[in-house]
Every structure is written in C-alpha cells, then in structure tokens.
Amino acid sequence: MTRECPSPAPGPGAPLSGSVLAETAVVFAVVLSIHAAVWDRYSWCSVALAVQVFYVQYKWDRLLQQGSAVFQFRMSANSGLLPASMVMPLFGLVMKERCQAAGNPFFERFGIVVAATGMAVALFSSVLALGITRPVPTNTCVILGLAGGVIIYIMKHSLSVGEVIEVLEVLLIFVYLNMILLYLLPRCFTPGEALLVLGGISFVLNQLIKRSLTLVESQGDPMDFFLLVVVVGMVLMGIFFSTLFVFMDSGTWASSIFFHLMTCVLGLGVVLPWLHRLIRRNPLLWLLQFLFQTDTRIYLLAYWSLLATLACLVVLYQNAKRSSSESKKHQAPTIARKYFHLIVVATYIPGIIFDRPLLYVAATVCLAVFIFLEYVRYFRIKPLGHTLRSLLSLFLDERDNGPLILTHIYLLLGMSLPIWLIPRPCTQKGSLGGARALVPYAGVLAVGVGDTVASIFGGTMGEIRWPGTKKTFEGTMTSIFAQIISVALILIFDSGVDLNYSYAWILGSISTVSLLEAYTTQIDNLLLPLYLLILLMA
Numbered sequence: 001m002t003r004e005c006p007s008p009a010p011g012p013g014a015p016l017s018g019s020v021l022a023e024t025a026v027v028f029a030v031v032l033s034i035h036a037a038v039w040d041r042y043s044w045c046s047v048a049l050a051v052q053v054f055y056v057q058y059k060w061d062r063l064l065q066q067g068s069a070v071f072q073f074r075m076s077a078n079s080g081l082l083p084a085s086m087v088m089p090l091f092g093l094v095m096k097e098r099c100q101a102a103g104n105p106f107f108e109r110f111g112i113v114v115a116a117t118g119m120a121v122a123l124f125s126s127v128l129a130l131g132i133t134r135p136v137p138t139n140t141c142v143i144l145g146l147a148g149g150v151i152i153y154i155m156k157h158s159l160s161v162g163e164v165i166e167v168l169e170v171l172l173i174f175v176y177l178n179m180i181l182l183y184l185l186p187r188c189f190t191p192g193e194a195l196l197v198l199g200g201i202s203f204v205l206n207q208l209i210k211r212s213l214t215l216v217e218s219q220g221d222p223m224d225f226f227l228l229v230v231v232v233g234m235v236l237m238g239i240f241f242s243t244l245f246v247f248m249d250s251g252t253w254a255s256s257i258f259f260h261l262m263t264c265v266l267g268l269g270v271v272l273p274w275l276h277r278l279i280r281r282n283p284l285l286w287l288l289q290f291l292f293q294t295d296t297r298i299y300l301l302a303y304w305s306l307l308a309t310l311a312c313l314v315v316l317y318q319n320a321k322r323s324s325s326e327s328k329k330h331q332a333p334t335i336a337r338k339y340f341h342l343i344v345v346a347t348y349i350p351g352i353i354f355d356r357p358l359l360y361v362a363a364t365v366c367l368a369v370f371i372f373l374e375y376v377r378y379f380r381i382k383p384l385g386h387t388l389r390s391l392l393s394l395f396l397d398e399r400d401n402g403p404l405i406l407t408h409i410y411l412l413l414g415m416s417l418p419i420w421l422i423p424r425p426c427t428q429k430g431s432l433g434g435a436r437a438l439v440p441y442a443g444v445l446a447v448g449v450g451d452t453v454a455s456i457f458g459g460t461m462g463e464i465r466w467p468g469t470k471k472t473f474e475g476t477m478t479s480i481f482a483q484i485i486s487v488a489l490i491l492i493f494d495s496g497v498d499l500n501y502s503y504a505w506i507l508g509s510i511s512t513v514s515l516l517e518a519y520t521t522q523i524d525n526l527l528l529p530l531y532l533l534i535l536l537m538a
Contacts, residue, residue, distance in 0.1 A: 018468030020061070020078055023519040024054055027083050029512060030531060031090065037538045038093050041158070042115055045151045046089045049119050050082065052147035055140045056126040057081040059133050060191050070132060071178075072186035073194070076398045077521035080192025081125060084522065087196055087530050088118025088203075091421070094537040098436070099426040107423050113163050114203070116155050117170045121199045123148050124171060125191065166206065174202040184242045188402030192522055201235055208232050212278065222286060223357060225278040227364045227420060233271040234371045237263070245379055256382040263372075290361060297358050304347055304362065311343050319391055334459055337395055338452045340411065345448035348415050352440045353494050356419060363416040370409050378404060399523065410525040415443035417526075418533045434502040435509065435536045441490060442536060446513050446528040449486045454479035454517060471518040479517070483510045509535035 031050045035043040060079035063069045073079075092115025099107035126144050130137060159167070177198045182189070189197065208228040211220060241250075241259065248255055275283040292298060318336055351359030375381070377388035392405055400407060418440055438445070458475020465472055487506060490497055499506065513532045517524050 019466075019519050019521070020057075020468075022466070022468065023516065023521075024057075024082055026512060026516045026519060027086060028054075030535060031086055033508075033512075034090050034093055034534065034538050038097055041154050042093055042096070042112065045119060045154055046086065046093060046115070048147040048150050049089060049122055050086055052140075052144050053082050053085045053122055053126060055143050056129050059137060059140060060129045063129065063133065064191075068132065068134075069191070070128070071182040073182075074187050074190045074399065074401060076401065077190050080190045080520070080522040081122075081129075081195065082192070083516070083520060083527055083531075084192030084196040085118070085122035085125065087527075087534070088121065088199060089115045090118075090534045091530070091537075092116070092118060094534055095423055095426070098537060099423055102426040104423075104426050107426050109163070111423075112158065113166060116159060116163070117167050117203055118199065119151050119155070120167050120171050121174050121195060121202075123151065124174070125195050129191075166210070170199075170202050170206045173205055174199055177202055180239060184239075185402060185404055188404050188406065190522060193526075196526065201231065204228055204231050205235075212274070220278070221424070222279040222281075222290075223360050223364075225275060226283075226287075226361060229271055229275045229278065230364050230368045233266070233274075234368055237266055238371070238375060240266070241375060241379060250379040250381065251385070253382055255379075256385075259379065259381050287361070291358070294355075296354055300350060300355060300358060301362075303350065307343050307347050311340060314339050314343075315391055315395075318394055322394055334455055337397075338455055340408070341448050341452040344411060344415055345444055345452075348444050348448065349441075352419070352444070356440065360419050363412065363419060367409070367412055367416070370412055374404060374406075374409065407523070407525065410523050411447065414447045414525040414529040418442040418529055421533065433498055434500040435506050437497040437499060438487065438490070438506065439533055439536045441486075442533040443529040445483045445486055445510065446517075446532040447525050450479040450483045450510070450514055451517055451524060451528065453482040454514070466518045469519060476514050476518045479514045480507075480511055483514070506536070 028050060031046055035047055057079055060069075060081050064073060064075070064079060092111045092113070094111075095114060096108050096111030099105075099111055123144075126148075130141055130144060155167075156164075178194065181198060182194060211225070211228070241262075245255070250256075250259070272283050279286060291301060314336070348359065351362070373384075373388060376385050377392065380386060380389070395407075396405065397407065422439060454471070454475040457478040458472040462472025462474040464474060466476070484507065487499075487510075491499065509532060512535065513528050516531060517528055520527060
C-alpha cells in the first residue's frame with residue numbers, strides 16, 4: 001500500500017540492477033553510520049556481515065529468477081536479503097549503546113544478544129543460499145567463510161555460555177519456523193522478509209519460553225508479557241488451524257463452529273493461564289483496569305473507536321463504488337489506500353503524546369484482532385469469511401500474491417514497533433534526548449507521513465524517475481519536506497521532545513530512509529520504520 005506508481009514487473013532476480021545497487025548503497029550508508037557512531041568490535045562484525053550478505057544476495061536473486069529456491073517466494077521483488085539481514089544486528093548495537101550510556105548492564109548485554117542473534121540468522125540464510133546454488137560459488141563461499149569466521153570468533157569471546165545457548169535456541173526455532181510457515185504460506189514473503197519476520201517471531205518465542213521457565217516474582221512489565229503472549233499465541237493458533245484444515249474443509253458451518261470453539265479453548269485454556277503465570281494476576285481484570293484507569297485513557301479509547309468506525313466506512317464506501325462500477329476488476333486507487341495511513345497517523349500521534357503505555361497495549365490488541373480476522377478470511381470461516389474476502393480484495397496490491405493479505409498487518413507493525421522496541425529501562429537520565437526523542441515517532445514519520453506523501457505526490461505530479469524504478473524524484477523530495485514539517489509540529493505539540501540541536505542528524509536520517517523507500521522492493525511499511533528507528537537511536 002506504499003508505492004508511488006505501479007511497480008515494474010521484471011524478473012525477480014534482475015542481477016545487480018541499478019535499483020538493487022542503489023538500495024545496497026543506502027543500506028551500506030546506514031551500516032557505516034552506525035559503525036562510526038558505535039565503533040567497537042561488534043560494529044566491525046556488522047560491516048563484515050553486510051559485505052558477505054551483499055555477495056550472497058546476488059545468489060538468492062539468481063535462485064529466484066531460475067525458480068530454484070527451496071520454497072515459493074514472492075515474485076514481484078528481489079530477495080531483499082541485505083536490508084533485512086542488517087535490521088536485528090544494527091538494532092542490537094544501538095540498544096547496547098543506549099543502555100550502556102544509561103548505566104543498565106542487563107539491557108546492554110541483551111542488546112549484544114540481539115545483535116548476535118541477527119547475525120546468526122543472517123549467516124544461516126547465506127549458508128542456505130550457497131548450499132542450493134549450482135555450481136557452488138567458490139569466491140562467495142570464501143567471503144562467507146571469512147566474514148562468518150570473524151563474527152563467530154568475536155562472539156565466542158564476547159558472549160557467556162548462557163547467551164550462546166540463547167542464540168542457538170533462536171536459530172533452531174528460526175529453522176523450524178522457516179520449514180513450517182514457508183511451506184504453509186507460499187509466495188507471501190521474499191527471502192529477506194521471511195528472515196526479518198520469522199527471525200523476529202523466533203526471538204519473541206524464545207524470550208517467552210525463557211521468561212516462563214525462569215520466572216521471578218515481580219520480574220518484567222505486564223505490558224511486555226502481554227505482547228509476547230499475544231504474538232506467540234496468534235502464531236501458534238495459525239499453525240494449529242493450518243495443520244487441522246489440511247484434513248477437513250474449513251468453509252463448512254461445522255468447521256466454522258469448531259474453529260470458534262477451539263479459539264475459545266486455546267484462549268481461555270492456554271493463553272490466559274500462561275499470561276496469568278507471568279503477570280501473577282487475572283489478565284482480564286488487569287487489562288480492564290489498565291484501559292480505564294484514567295479519564296485520558298477513556299477519551300483516547302472513544303476517539304480511537306471513532307477512527308476505527310471511519311476506517312470501516314472507507315472500506316464499505318470503496319466496495320460500494322466497485323459494485324456500481326461496470327468493471328469487475330475495479331481496484332481501489334492508491335490515494336484511497338493512503339486514507340488508512342492518514343487514519344493511523346491520527347491514531348498514533350495522540351497516543352504517543354498523551355499515553356504511550358495505553359498505545360502500547362492498544363496496538364497489541366489491534367494486532368491480535370487483525371491476525372484473527374485474517375485467519376477468518378483465509379480459512380473462509382462462517383459467517384464473516386467470505387464477506388472479508390470480498391471486502392479486502394479491493395485493496396490488494398502486487399505484493400499480496402500469496403494466500404495471506406499482510407499489508408495492513410505490516411502497516412500496524414511498522415507504526416507500533418518503534419513503541420514496542422524502545423528499551424524503557426534505558427530511557428531515563430535523559431538518554432533519549434536529541435534525535436532519540438523522535439524514536440517513538442519513527443513509524444509516523446517514515447510510513448504515516450513520508451511514504452504517504454511520496455506515493456500521492458509522486459503518482460500525481462512526479463515526472464523524473466529514479467534510475468531503475470518507477471518512484472519519482474518529486475515524490476521523494478516532498479516526502480522529506482513533509483517529514484521535516486512533521487518534526488516541527490511534533491516540537492510544538494509534544495513538550496517532551498527536545499532535539500538539542502541534532503537537526504543535521506535528523507535530516508540525514510529522514511533523507512536516507514526516504515531514498516531507501518525509493519529503491520527498495522521489500523515491504524516498506526515494515527522496513528522503513530525500523531531503519532529510521534535505528535538511525536534516530538544512534
């Protein structure tokens with residue numbers, strides 16, 4: 001839902017095309033910027049990882065072009081391995097730096113584990129690509145061996161035995177999730193998107209298992225446990241029903257009733273007791289008390305309910321237009337899809353300003369609702385399954401060519417991840433001053449404002465194309481300008497933001513991410529906020 005113009009449809013592997021090289025240059029600029037800001041042995045590891053992934057990405061692109069990849073990947077994009085592989089390592093590095101500055105050794109070590117886990121997952125994806133490439137690319141194997149050897153040697157002498165085991169646990173979960181979900185969901189991901197999404201889910205699942213087994217009373221924030229349990233519970237629910245409906249027709253009333261009953265059983269018999277064990281109180285009572293704790297929260301919930309109603313009316317209105325249209329292939333225009341971006345911006349900005357914990361929990365609830373409704377649509381569960389299929393088909397774009405519709409979920413994730421991923425114990429003592437004060441707004445700026453403006457202005461007034469793409473120079477420039485104006489408005493309305501003369505870094509970060517939006521063929525709703533978050537935290 002974030003393109004300025006319809007994307008070209010060349011072969012997915014267009015080796016070393018201009019757009020791929022430009023995307024690579026932008027990613028390397030981010031990596032080197034973080035390396036210059038951090039400048040330690042871990043940042044050197046990130047540089048080595050980026051170099052070897054750049055070479056392996058070409059092999060993945062060729063595998064996709066030849067149809068030789070192990071699984072069926074999304075075919076309207078390149079592999080995207082480089083931009084996806086660098087997210088977790090870079091985020092771990094900046095988290096380590098921020099928590100070190102805040103004097104929090106626990107989260108400093110946690111940042112190192114995040115970086116090491118991201119590197120391990122990226123190395124596994126590289127080994128997989130080279131293992132199925134024929135003939136075996138000797139030079140790339142040498143580069144992978146050198147980079148992997150350096151990374152493993154440094155991490156071996158930096159991580160404790162428990163931390164090494166934790167990294168290996170995540171890697172093992174990632175391997176199994178790849179085999180299960182990529183088989184069940186063909187053409188839903190590129191290799192890079194699979195690495196980013198499944199790597200994140202694997203890390204969350206391992207954290208939940210670890211915290212459940214080593215629970216100490218009063219350890220952890222209930223909001224964090226709520227997010228972990230919701231994400232893992234929804235993923236496991238999807239795997240369970242996907243396996244079950246292999247053996248039965250999901251579109252019948254009997255199957256639909258069974259689906260709803262089993263959802264209640266899993267929710268009341270597994271998810272709620274699991275959450276009760278972690279937070280040591282009744283989860284439903286905790287949630288109700290949390291949501292209605294103050295008058296501000298009640299007003300925000302009422303306001304968000306109105307916006308949700310407005311979004312539903314937009315869907316119904318666009319479908320009514322399709323019904324009255326003579327063309328049966330009528331699709332919602334790009335501007336109509338951007339209405340949802342504007343609604344999400346109007347949702348998140350008041351939440352960030354007035355009550356971030358409420359926004360944290362509300363976004364988690366929305367994620368669960370979105371995923372559940374997608375299950376209902378995908379499995380054709382009565383009574384809403386066929387209706388959702390009809391309503392949402394209007395808003396499909398070329399990236400929704402698999403069995404799942406994920407763009408709206410990616411939009412929610414892109415807006416929410418900057419809220420969820422802030423290391424709150426490391427935000428005291430002014431450690432989030434300067435450009436870092438804008439970290440919660442990373443999703444609003446990159447996707448809600450930047451991508452929306454680029455798409456609308458680039459598609460309507462753009463004439464100068466960026467080489468190798470159909471994105472326009474005018475769209476990118478208006479995107480940067482709109483984000484700068486948004487930063488100025490944030491300074492006016494959010495008294496907690498003090499940029500402390502870090503305007504050059506903010507401008508550079510916004511410009512870099514806008515260039516990435518112009519050249520990437522990956523899901524920018526997810527990728528852009530993460531890169532802007534990383535740059536602002538640095």
